[in-house]
Amino acid sequence: MTDAQAEAAQGVPGPGRSGGRADAGDVRRRVPRTDVLLRDPRLAAAVERLGQAVVKEAVREAQQWARDGRVPPDRVPETALDLLPGTASGLRPVINATGVLLHTNLGRAPLSDAARQAVAEAAGPTDVELDLTTGVRARRGRSALAALRERVPAAGDAHVVNNGAAALVLAATALAAGKEIVVSRGEMVEIGDGFRLPDLLVSTGARLREVGTTNRTTAADYADAVGPDTGFVLKVHPSNFRITGFTRSAEVGELAGLGVPVVVDIGSGLLAPHPALPEEPDAATQLRAGAALVTASGDKLLGGPQCGLLLGDRDLVRALARHPLARALRVDKLTLAALEATLSGPPTPTARALAADPAGLRARADRLAAELAAHGIDVRAVDSTATVGGGGAPGVELPSAALSLPEPYAAALRTGRVPVVGRLEAGRCLLDLRAVPPADDERLAQAVRRARTEGGRA
Incomplete structure (x- = not known):
């Protein structure tokens, strides 16, 4: 059975079909079929890069978003592209905002x-x-x-x-x-x-x-x-x-x-x-x-x-x-x-993080907090303490700075489109900046904004 036949059997009409049970205004009539979407040049290129199974899964999820009213039908191709992983691997790049420079669960040293x-x-x-x-x-x-x-x-x-x-x-x-x-x-x-x-x-x-x-x-x-x-x-x-x-x-x-x-x-x-x-x-x-x-x-x-x-x-x-x-x-x-x-x-990212100036870290935190607060986010810049981790330098504390957010942000950021892993401290989610390269500040801010605007789905 082809994708088009399968969708027709499930009551998802293709172009030119009445769909029987659905009237002309039913949004499902306007959701593009899988075979049509896979011919989109952008998605076809993604198939070459990621494989058909990965792209088809993203397409089907985007179609479901449209059926659920989360995105308009004409945005299904773009939504599918947004849902695609960066690589064919199941490993996802993460922003390490834990304050642990060499976090074993995050693969230790970034290259x-x-x-x-x-x-x-x-x-x-x-x-x-x-x-x-x-x-x-x-x-x-x-x-x-x-x-x-x-x-x-x-x-x-x-x-x-x-x-x-x-x-x-x-x-x-x-x-x-x-x-x-x-x-x-x-x-x-x-x-x-x-x-x-x-x-x-x-x-x-x-x-x-x-x-x-x-x-x-x-x-x-x-x-x-x-x-x-x-x-x-x-x-x-x-x-x-x-x-x-x-x-x-x-x-x-x-x-x-x-x-x-x-x-x-x-x-x-x-x-x-x-x-x-x-x-x-x-x-x-x-x-x-x-x-x-x-x-x-x-x-x-x-x-x-x-x-x-x-x-x-x-x-x-x-x-x-x-x-x-x-x-x-x-x-x-x-x-x-x-x-x-x-x-x-x-110098490696680890060496740069180890040598980071605490005053510079606080300045970054202040700037990011002001930018995010302007979007109505409950955030403040705070002093923090980072550690080496990875079985190195036990007991050594590294002065740092962090963004402090409400606790629910921890899960929303961790499961977001660009996962951000922070830590919980005194009922707040802290995003420590010592292990976050300055070049990732905008990605971090964007992830926080998405966590708020998309109802916890970053």
């Missing part, structure tokens, strides 16, 4: 424009594993690895896997399968969604040798545990909590002379010290202190794509890269392209 362009260019055939000069196979992602080494000169070599946990799994499998990993009890962390570091490490075939106590572990505790069965000593940055008071932890420099490799999982991907995060460990400092290997995530403070970084001793890193498991954990060409552009390109 820079340079990284996005690099991904688009790398989507076709590339020289990811080919030397174009000689025509022979070359080291995979060599330019991205070179960019990583350039950013961390203290590293003898670098390797990239598909996420931070994979980096630690590769190290544990290659260095400690059937052996012991010496680790402080205070660093046996859970990093979210029930994911526990001890479970990860034990899954590699390694045994854990816990030393010290929750709040105090000394270099002597590690030294007493190191023996012939030790694969390596592991230092883990407790990235999503803080222990204060009567505490003690051994520094990497104190452990470097124990005769076994020291592996440091810094977590957040900070490659060098940052003035705004004085207590956050970085790769360069840990390597200079004597770490044989540093593992980290690429989609956190580095501001790049999801990947796991391994930096350290040249022979050790190359042995890990040749391990059979490395093949299963390797990244694709798109990740390599985004990583290199992140490392070599301009």
